[in-house]
Amino acid sequence: MSQLHPTQLPAHQLAAEIAAKRLSPVDVVEAFLERIAEKEPKLHAFVEVYADDARLAAQSAERAIVSGHAVGPLHGVPVALKDLIEFEGKVTTGGCEVWRNRVSKCTATLARRMIAQGMIVLGKTHTVEFAMGGWGTNTRLGTPWNPWDPNRARTPGGSSSGSGVAVAAGLAPWAIGTDTGGSVRLPASWCGITGLKTTAGRISNFGVLPLSPTLDTPGPMARTVEDAALLYTVLQGPDPLDPRTRGLPYTDPMPQLKRGVKGLRLARLPESERAFASAEVLAAYDASVEVLAQLGAEIVDIQLPFGFADVAELNLRIMAAEGYAILHELIDDENAPLDPHVRPRLAAGRNISAKDYLEALHKRNERKRQFAAAFDGIDALLTPTTMTTALPIDEVDQTKAPAHFTRFANFLDLTGVALPNGFDSQGLPTSLQILCRSYDEALALRIAWAYQNATDWHLRRPPE
Numbered sequence: 234m235s236q237l238h239p240t241q242l243p244a245h246q247l248a249a250e251i252a253a254k255r256l257s258p259v260d261v262v263e264a265f266l267e268r269i270a271e272k273e274p275k276l277h278a279f280v281e282v283y284a285d286d287a288r289l290a291a292q293s294a295e296r297a298i299v300s301g302h303a304v305g306p307l308h309g310v311p312v313a314l315k316d317l318i319e320f321e322g323k324v325t326t327g328g329c330e331v332w333r334n335r336v337s338k339c340t341a342t343l344a345r346r347m348i349a350q351g352m353i354v355l356g357k358t359h360t361v362e363f364a365m366g367g368w369g370t371n372t373r374l375g376t377p378w379n380p381w382d383p384n385r386a387r388t389p390g391g392s393s394s395g396s397g398v399a400v401a402a403g404l405a406p407w408a409i410g411t412d413t414g415g416s417v418r419l420p421a422s423w424c425g426i427t428g429l430k431t432t433a434g435r436i437s438n439f440g441v442l443p444l445s446p447t448l449d450t451p452g453p454m455a456r457t458v459e460d461a462a463l464l465y466t467v468l469q470g471p472d473p474l475d476p477r478t479r480g481l482p483y484t485d486p487m488p489q490l491k492r493g494v495k496g497l498r499l500a501r502l503p504e505s506e507r508a509f510a511s512a513e514v515l516a517a518y519d520a521s522v523e524v525l526a527q528l529g530a531e532i533v534d535i536q537l538p539f540g541f542a543d544v545a546e547l548n549l550r551i552m553a554a555e556g557y558a559i560l561h562e563l564i565d566d567e568n569a570p571l572d573p574h575v576r577p578r579l580a581a582g583r584n585i586s587a588k589d590y591l592e593a594l595h596k597r598n599e600r601k602r603q604f605a606a607a608f609d610g611i612d613a614l615l616t617p618t619t620m621t622t623a624l625p626i627d628e629v630d631q632t633k634a635p636a637h638f639t640r641f642a643n644f645l646d647l648t649g650v651a652l653p654n655g656f657d658s659q660g661l662p663t664s665l666q667i668l669c670r671s672y673d674e675a676l677a678l679r680i681a682w683a684y685q686n687a688t689d690w691h692l693r694r695p696p697e
Contacts (some may be wrong), residue, residue, distance in 0.1 A: 238264065239256060239260065239261045239264040239265070240264050240265055240268045240403040240404075240406075241403060241694075242406070243406065243455070243456050243457045243459070243460050244310060244406040244407045244455055244456070244457075244460040244463065244464070245457070245459050245460050245463050247261065247310055247406050248306055248307050248309075248310050248463075249306075251298065251308070251309045251310065252298070252303065252306055252308070254298065254299070257291075257295050258291040258292075258294040258295045258298070258308075258309030258310075258353070259288070259291045259292055259295050261291070261309065261310075261311065262287050262288060262290075262291035262309075262311055262353055262355075263288070263291075265311050265355060265404065265405060265406075266282070266284050266287065266288075266355070268402075268403055268404055269282055269355070269356075269404050272380075272402055272403075272404060273404065275378055276377060276378045276380060276398055276399075276402055276404070277359065277375050277376070277377050277378055277395075277398075278313075278358055278359060278377045278394075278395040278396075278398040278399040278402065278404055279313070279355075279356045279357065279358055279359070279395060279399065279404070280316045280324075280326060280356070280357045280358065280359055280374070280395065281323070281324065281356050281357050282355060282356035283323070283354060283355060283356045284356075286354070287311065287353050287354065287355050287356075290353040290354075291309065291353055294308050294309035294351055294353065295309065297351070303351065304349070304350060304351045305350040305351055307347075307350045307351060307352050307463070307467065308350065308351030308352075309351060309352075309353065310351075310352050310353070310406065311352070311353045311354075311355045311405060311406060312347055312352050312353070312354060312355065312405060312406070312407055312408060312409070312464075313354070313355050313356060313357070313358050313395075313396060313399050313400075313404070313405035313407075313408040313409070314344060314354055314356070314357050314358065314408070314409050315357070315358050315360050315393050315395065315396050315408065315409050315410050315411060316328060316357040316358060316359060316360050316395070317360055317364055317411055317441055317442040318341045318343065318344055318357070318409060318440065318441055318442075318451075319337040319338075319339050319340060319341045319344070319440035319441070319442070320337050320340055320341070320344055320354065320357070321337050321338065321339055321340040322336065322337065323336070323337055323357070324336055324337070324357075325337045325357070325442065326374065327360065327362070327363055327364070327442045328359065328360040328361055328362040328363060328364065328371055328373075328374060328392070328572075329362050329363060329373070329374075329563070329571070330373040330374060330570045330571075331563060331569055331570060331571070337440075339440050340440060341437075341439060341440025341441055342437035342439045342440055342472045342474060342475065343409065343436055343437060343440070343441070343451055343468050344409075344440065346467055346468060346470075347467055347468070350467050352467075355404075355405055357395075358377075358393075358394075358395025358396045358398075358399050358405075358408060359371060359374065359375065359376075359377050359394055359395030359398075360391070360392050360393060360394060360395060361391040361392035361394060361416075361572075361575065362374075362571065362572040362575040363442075363444055363556065363560060363575060363579065364391075364392035364393075364411060364413060364416055364442075364444045365392065365444060365552070365556060365575050365578050365579055366391045366392055366572075366574065366575055366578065366631075366634075367390065367391050367392070367414065367415055367416070367419045367634050367635045367636045367639075368388045368390070368391055368624075368626075368629050368631065368635060369388050369389035369390045369391035369392070369394035369397070369419070369420060369423070370388070370391065370394075370572075370574065370626060370629070370631070371394070371572060372572045372573060372574065373570060373571070373572050376389070376394065376626065377389045377394045377395050377397075377398040378398065379398065379401075379423060379424060379623050380398060380401050380402040380424070380695035380696075381401070381423075381424070381425060381623065381660065381661050381662060381695045381696075382623070382659075382660075382661065383695075383696055385625055386625065386626045386627070387423070387623040387624060387625055387626060387661070388423055388623045388624050388625075388626060388629060388635070389420055389423060389424060389623070390419035390420030390421070390422060390423040390424060390619075390623070390635075391416060391419060391420065392410075392411070392413075392416040393408075393410030393411060393412075393416050393417055393420050393428075393454060394420055395408075396408035396409065396410045396420065396454045397410070397420025397421060397423070397424035397426060397428075397454060398420075398424055400424070400426045400454050400455060400456060401424035401425055401426050401695055402695060403694070406455070406456070406460070407453060407454060407455040407456070407460050407461075407464055408453075408454045408455075409451060409452075409453065409454070409468075410428060410451070410452055410453075410454045411441060411444075411449060411450065411451045411452070412428075412430045412431075412449075412450050412451075412452055412639075412643065413444050413445050413448045413449050413450070413552060413643060414448070414545075414548055414549070414552060414634070414636045414639060414640045414643050415430075415635075415636040415638075415639025415640060415642075415643070417429065417430050417450075417452045417454055417651070418430055418618050418639050418642075418649065418651035418664075418666060419618070419619060419635060419636065419639060420454070421454055421618065421651040421652070421664060422618035422619040422651050422662070422663070422664030422666075423619060423622065423623040423661075423662065423664075424662070425653045425662030425664075425690075425691075425693070425695070426454060426455065426456055426653070426691075427454070427455050427456065427457055427458050427460070427461050427650065427651065427652045427653070427681070427685070427691065428452060428453070428454045428455075428461070428650070428651045428652075429452045429453050429454075429461045429462075429465055429648075429649075429650050429674065429677075429678065430450060430452055430639075430642055430643075430647075430648060430649045430650070430651070431450045431451065431452045431465070431469070431648055431674060432450065432646060432647070432648045432671045432672045432673075432674065433447075433448070433449070433450050433477060433646055434475075434477035434478050434481055435450070435465075435469050435478070435481065435648075435672065435674065436450065436451045436452065436465075436468045436469055436478075437451075437470075437472035437474065437475040437478050438450075438451065438475050438477070439472055439474035439475045440474075443555075443559055444552065444555070444556050444559070445551055445552045445555040445556055446555060447551055447555060447594070448548065448551060448552060448555075448643045448644075450643070451468065452465070452468075453465055453468065456691060457685065457691055458490075458650065458652060458678055458681040458682040458685045459490065459682060461650065461678065461681075462486045462487060462490055462678045462682070463487070465486060465674060465678070466485055466486065466487065469483065469484075469674075470483055481672065484672070484674065484675050485675070486674060486675035486678045486679070489675055489676075489679050490675075490678060490679055490682050491679075491682060491683075491686070492679055493528060493529065493679075493683050494525055494528050494529055494530040494679070494680055494683045494684075495528065495529030495530070496529065496530075496531070497529075497530045497531070497612040497613070497680065498530070498531045498533050498610060498611050498612050499522075499525055499530045499531070499532055499533070499611070499612060499613050499614075499615055499680070500532075500533050500534065500535035500608075500611045500613070500614045500615065501522055501532055501533070501534060501535075501615055502518065502614075502615065502616045502617070503534075503535060503536070503537055505540065506540070506541055506616070506638075509541070509542075509620050509637050509638070510617045510620050510621075510638075511620060511621045511622070511657075513622065513657040513658065513663065514617045514619070514620065514621060514622065514657075514663050515617070516655075517617075517654050517655030517656075517657075517663035517665075518615075518616070518617045518654070518663075518665065520654070520655065521615070521654040521655075521665045521684060522615055524684060524687055524688060525615070525680070525683070525684055527687075528683055528684075528687055530680075533611060535607055535608070535611060535614060536607060537604070537607055538603045538604075538606075538607060539600060539603065541637055541638060541640075541641045542637065544600055544640065544641055544644040544645065545634075545636065545637060545640040545641065545644070547593045547596055547597065547600075547644060548640040548641075548643055548644040549634070549640070550585060550589065550590065550593045551590070551593050551594065551597070551644075553578065553579060553581045553582035553585060554582045554585040554589075554590040554593075555582070556578075556579045556582055557579050557580065557581070557582025557583055557585075558582065560579055561582075561583070564576060564579050564580050564583075565580075565583075574631040597644060597645075600644065600645060601645055601646065604645050605670075608670070612669065612676060612680070613667050613668060613669045613676065613677065613680055614667075614668040614669075615665065615666070615667060615668075616638045616665075616666045616668065617638055617663070617664065617665065617666060618638060618639065618651040618664035618665065618666040619635055619638065619639075619663075619664060620635060620637055620638065621635075622657045622659070622661035622662065622663060623661050623662075638666060639666070641668075642666075642668050646671050647668045647669065647670065647671060648668070648669050648670070648671065648672065648673055648674045648677050649666055649667055649668040649669065649677055650666070650667045650677045650678060650680075650681040651664050651665070651666050652664065652665055652667075652681050652684065652685055652690075652691065653665075653690040653691050653693075654684070654688070654690055655690060656690070656693075660696075662690070662693075665684065667680050667681050667684075
């Protein structure tokens, strides 16, 4: 049995210990519930903790495993859900105070798939209101505390803020986030964990509260690339309740995960984009590129026909237009107690004409073709995930977005992994983003695993 406490183990190791009957699901769940009880008053990662339900599920899992009736290799492993994920009979607020008592009438397909594997839901984690924001703040329901600075409140990253904090602080071994403009990768970056941005359609959106149906993508948030790959294998696949998932072949990333990067062609960040990142973020990024080169990858230049900021603006136009169409009744209700930072972001959709919206979709297809031509012969594009490390919340300009390097992937429907690649002089994590073609999650995870296996940044933990 591992000498580490259950809350310190990566999910894949936790699963192995449970499957081998060296750890009991009852003890594992109790360990996480005890840690949540200890840390949650400050960290504020969870909207609700399902302690009684989780204990009952753990008891059932233990009996099944002991009797030889385990339903799969993840039976008994806990998980946390972002508060956009419907869970029948439980409250799903979407980060909105108006929906404090909104009880779900269905369970999201992705949650059903995890439960079918015997995984145990610990509770729901905080999100930016309607998932519309990258800083991770929520003025109405509370902002999770980034655990890397115990003394000053810093941006946890959004919109999957609670999931990022929960995984980073050991309150859950892994969690579900969603990513429309960077909402898995931004908190992964600032919380020092690994996040997978999937291609639209890879994971069913049925039962996930929508922001932008064109761009929304659920994904795993975990401590390691191997964990993210393992959870991705459970979440993906066709769902008759989500037409976008149909016709996509199932791809298991595990067989090629550890094949390395020798012979792969990886593009470095264009020189024109380096000015958007801080010096310390760039230093960590350059060191990461060198590691991958030493592992046998060929590092090449790429000439992009447009800048990251150009497509970020178009991505935001689609988000605002679709988000406003879905939420306009609340946004237009001046008496609704909405987050004052989120309301104007969505209200901007009121002034986007049908012509402008359709033009953005047309340009998206055009930019996809242009990018595909520039990307020909290249396996991945390497960038920093965020422009800076986590900022003090009282210094954040809420009229701006931190998603310069992330919206690019949503707009072009790329897949990508964000993973820890260093620390700045204040002890705050930096992050590397690995972007691959649509539906090439397996390759992005393979490159990320090679880097992570050659470094130890992911092994470091926030101060207690």
